[in-house]
Amino acid sequence: MIHILTKENSIANHFISELRDKEIQKDSMRFRRNIERLGEVMAYEISKTFTYSPQEIETPLGVAEMHTLIEQPVLITLIRAGLPYHQGFLNVFDQAESGFIAAYRHTKKSGEFEIHRKYENTPNLDERIVIVSDPMLATGKSLVLCCRELLSEYNIKELHIAAIIASQEGLDHVRAFISEAQIWVGDVDNELTSKSYIVPGLGDAGDLAYGVKEH
Ligand SMILES: O=P(O)(O)OC[C@H]1O[C@H](OP(=O)(O)OP(=O)(O)O)[C@H](O)[C@@H]1O
Numbered sequence: 001m002i003h004i005l006t007k008e009n010s011i012a013n014h015f016i017s018e019l020r021d022k023e024i025q026k027d028s029m030r031f032r033r034n035i036e037r038l039g040e041v042m043a044y045e046i047s048k049t050f051t052y053s054p055q056e057i058e059t060p061l062g063v064a065e066m067h068t069l070i071e072q073p074v075l076i077t078l079i080r081a082g083l084p085y086h087q088g089f090l091n092v093f094d095q096a097e098s099g100f101i102a103a104y105r106h107t108k109k110s111g112e113f114e115i116h117r118k119y120e121n122t123p124n125l126d127e128r129i130v131i132v133s134d135p136m137l138a139t140g141k142s143l144v145l146c147c148r149e150l151l152s153e154y155n156i157k158e159l160h161i162a163a164i165i166a167s168q169e170g171l172d173h174v175r176a177f178i179s180e181a182q183i184w185v186g187d188v189d190n191e192l193t194s195k196s197y198i199v200p201g202l203g204d205a206g207d208l209a210y211g212v213k214e215h
């Protein structure tokens with residue numbers, strides 16, 4: 001199942017517009033903050049699909065019948081661009097455990113790129129609800145490689161994949177190779193450059209957030 005935030009108008013449009021805006025991007029703190037608050041919005045949307053149980057909450061004036069979340073997801077993100085997105089999810093699921101994967105697209109001399117997965121550190125994911133977040137879903141290779149690795153290592157109960165900007169091609173790739181995941185994206189663009197950057201996209205999210213990378 002694929003959920004696209006911009007299918008209905010909301011304040012998320014505003015945050016995504018600011019992320020895309022080549023002038024507003026120049027303020028890297030605002031760029032990171034927009035990724036973070038899109039993580040908060042996406043976390044809220046995903047939370048609607050979780051399971052809740054009735055609980056009596058004692059207030060100073062009486063007892064409130066509430067329905068509370070029965071379990072927290074584990075939040076996993078792909079470094080670098082994922083870091084502010086992860087913080088947004090953590091602001092909402094503030095009791096969640098976190099996992100980190102350092103994966104990046106290394107461009108070979110041929111112009112082709114391969115995904116280098118250099119570091120992975122996650123809690124035990126057996127029988128857990130897992131949200132894997134990365135702001136950009138271009139070819140889908142990074143997310144497919146990382147999620148397939150996690151799915152082979154653990155018996156994950158429920159997998160959600162969250163991105164802000166996805167290409168249609170990347171969405172199709174993820175849906176084909178990770179059919180068991182619920183996919184949540186902010187907006188979908190239809191084109192990739194020869195270097196597999198999303199068009200119109202927003203540029204290089206990790207570089208805009210943290211500076212141009214060396215490799
Ligand atoms: O869907 P894909 O084609 O795999 O592309 C998406 C990935 O590419 C970018 O990472 P990058 O290699 O630029 O690292 P960075 O996040 O550290 O900038 C982006 O941050 C995603 O992780």
Ligand SMILES: O=c1cc[nH]c(=O)[nH]1
Pocket residue numbers: 081136138196197198199201202203204205206
């Ligand atoms: O457009 C893109 C594609 C991959 N990674 C990015 O940061 N931006």
Ligand SMILES: [Mg+2]
Pocket residue numbers: 081204205206207
């Ligand atoms: Mg990047």
